[in-house]
Amino acid sequence: MSLEKDQVQHIAMLARLRVGDDEIADTVDKLSRIVDFVDQLSQADTTDVVPMAHPLDAAQRLRPDVVTETDERDEFQENAPAVSDGFYLVPKVIE
Amino acid sequence: MSSNDLHTQGLTQLARGLENGGFTAVELVTALLDRVEAHDTELNAFITVTADTALQAAERADAERNKGETGVLNGLPLVHKDIFCTRGVLTTCGSRMLENFVSPYDATVVERLAGAGAVMLGKTNMDEFAMGSSNETSYFGPVKNPWDLTxxxxxxxxxxxxxxxxxxAPAATGTDTGGSIRQPAALTGTTGLKPTYGRVSRYGMIAFASSLDQAGVITRSAEDAALLLGVMAGFDVRDSTSIDHPVPDYLAGLGESLQGLRVGIVRQHFDAGLDAATGNAVRDALAVLEAQGASLTEVDLPNLDLSVPTYYVVAPAECSSNLSRFDGIRFGHRAGNPEDLLDMYCRSRGEGFGAEVKRRILTGTYVLSAGYYDAYYLKAQQVRQLIADDFREAFADVDVIAGPTAPAPAFRLGDKTDDPITMYLNDIYTIGANLAGLPGISIPCGFASELPVGLHLVGPHFGEEQLLRTAHQYQLQTDWHTRCPEGYA
Incomplete structure (x- = not known):
């Protein structure tokens, strides 16, 4: 097994993803297989190869810094789990 | 044409029928909604059926036609993969995370097709967040293959x-990050086109891996695919990866013969990993192209073997970043009674995402994490450049590269769910085109074990015209694309 349970739990915390006790063994097993599989990349000789930044070598397009979006907060908040007076509600973060 | 067999027609034929007044859009849409009713219980192909809005849109299309104001797709029905945002309609991406998400806006693809008069029948089932090669990762259950429901x-x-x-449906939209249009097209005997990266706008298309994702179509023929691509393609200021490149008339060049076409064959595509009957069907297809005047040349893609591992670093890395937007706050699933903010994030995501999506987020987080970035992510982007360079060199000598779309015909549901690597290797022939941003098409070319086989054609950047022409000319000589699964005629 190339990954340990502790490692996977650490990664899961970084990803803000709860992996349940019933899922952890299977997750460690399958992630290890994936990591072993992609490890074959280390065999490739990539000396002096510039990593790909864009498949068509295109540059990121920029736009003028002007306001183009209109306020659609009320419509967007219809999909929010909990809102109040236009605000998104979350659990208390300041004691 | 009686309304009993409208479902047998492709888009081009239906467009002619509507124009000639043989039937109305309302009659056509009604006939197809009856097909949904009759067959979707067994297939599970739909997540949402939009019968009411489809009939309203069909009525509008008929009214417009009566006034002489018709778009090129006026009254033509189609279905959208449930990854495309549709205003006022459930858009789930096959996930519990978005089980109740009603999109406040339309994707550009949806908007353009509707603008040309197309009528949406519903939203189709898919692997969760497009992560899968079998439709088994969908929160809404697997889709069954009409050629064999097992x-x-x-x-x-x-x-x-x-x-x-x-x-x-005569046509459907799809998306392709590693083969997600072409592989299902091959396994179901349909025509599936993945355009060049940046050719079709991704605005409103829920992101998986942003350097690979591209929207395309699944149709009954290359001609129908050309018709749709002409409407969908083109620059969109709302998609920062959209490329401003002229859109040709994809239908105009379809009639040209294949005389002088240079077809590249990759030897590794026919190695031991390929099912024998699949290989025979593909070789027969190559012989048809040759008989039509094309020349076959062997080309070498020396780094091709590394395409699947490269993909399974790059795609999960981008997925882990893209899917961080699902936080249980602004939209999507939120866990009940969170202890605090961290607990809310972790449980909302843990409950909202299925096992494969979680694996990819974790893989991506791992390869991007401190100490591993250079060994995995950077290395993969270097190998990706080598793979793209291989294609560039090959296209100096050939116009298209041809081979099998998938290593074998459709596999049984449940057969590949235990080992992620076995599933991932299904996309071994299609992933290269995504890594290099190239267009690809899969067209039916025969059968293996009574299941359809796909011929895969890949072209250089913006080579869609050539691909569509090659596919269309092949379809003029063969009838594989007209074969219909038993019970669905």
């Missing part, structure tokens, strides 16, 4: 492919 239709655009194969 088999997978492929994925991730499995519902789109199955609905076109079963003659429920």
């Amino acid at each position: 088999c997978s239709p492929g994925g991730s655009s499995g519902g789109s492919a199955a609905s076109v194969a079963a003659r429920i």
Whole structure:
């Protein structure tokens, strides 16, 4: 097994993803297989190869810094789990 | 043409029928909604059926036609993969996370097709967040392959492919990050086109891996695919990866012969990993192209073997970043009674995402984490450049590269769910085109074990015209694309 349970739990915390006790063994097993599989990349000789930044070598397009979006907060908040007076509600973060 | 067999027609034929007044859009849409009713219980190809709005849109299309104001797709029905945002309609991406998400806006693809008069029948089932090659990762259950209901239709655009194969819809949209249009097209005997990276706008298309994702179509023929691509393609200021490149008339060049076409064959594509009967069907197809005047040349893609591992670093890395937007706050699933903010994030995501999506987020987080970035992510982007360079060199000598789309015909549901690597290797022939941003098309070219086989054609950047022409000319000489699964005629 190339990954340990502790490692996977650490990664899961970084990803803000709860992996349940019933899922952890299977997750460690399958992630290890994936990591072993992609490890074959280390065999490739990539000396002096510039990593790909864009498949068509295109540059990121920029736009003028002007306001183009209109306020659609009320419509967007219809999909929010909990809102109040236009605000998104979350659990208390300041004691 | 009686309304009993409208479902047997492709888009081009239906467009002619509507124009000649043989039937109305309302009659056509009604006939197809009856097909959904009759067949979707067994297929599970739809997540949402939009019968009411489809009939209203069909009425509008008929009214416009009566006034002489018709778009090129006026009254033509199609289905959208449930990855495309549709205003006022449930858009789930096959996930519990978005089980109740009603999009406040339309994707550009949806908007353009509707603008040309197309009528949406519904939203199709798919692997969760497009992560899968069998449709089995969908929160809404797997789609069945109309050629054999115990088999997978492929994925991730499995519902789109199955609905076109079963003659429920004449056409469907799909998305392709590693083969998600072409592989299901191959496994269901349909025509599936993935355009060049940046060719079709991704605005409103829920992101998986942003350097690979591209929208395309699944149809009954290359001609129908050309018709749709002409409407969908083109620059969109709302998609920062959209490329400003002229859109040709994809239908105009279809009639030209294949005389002088240079077709490249990759030897590794026919290695031991390929099912024998699949290989025979593909070789027969190459012989047809040759008989039409094309020349076959062997080309070498020396780094091709590394395409799947490269993909399974790059795609999960981008997925882990893209899917961080699902935080349980602004939209999507939120866990009940969170202890604090961290608990809310972790449990909302843990409950909202299925096992495969979690694996990819974790893989991506791992390869991007401190100490591993250079060994995995940076290395993969270097190998990716080598793979793209191989294609560039090959296209100096040939116009298209031809081979099998998938290593074998449709596999049984449940057969590949235990080992992620076995599933990932299904996309071994299609992933290279995504890594290099190239267009690809899969067209039916025969059968293996009574299941459809796909011929895969890949072209250089913006080479869609050539691909569509090659596919269309092949389809003029063969009838594989007209074969219909038993029980769906």
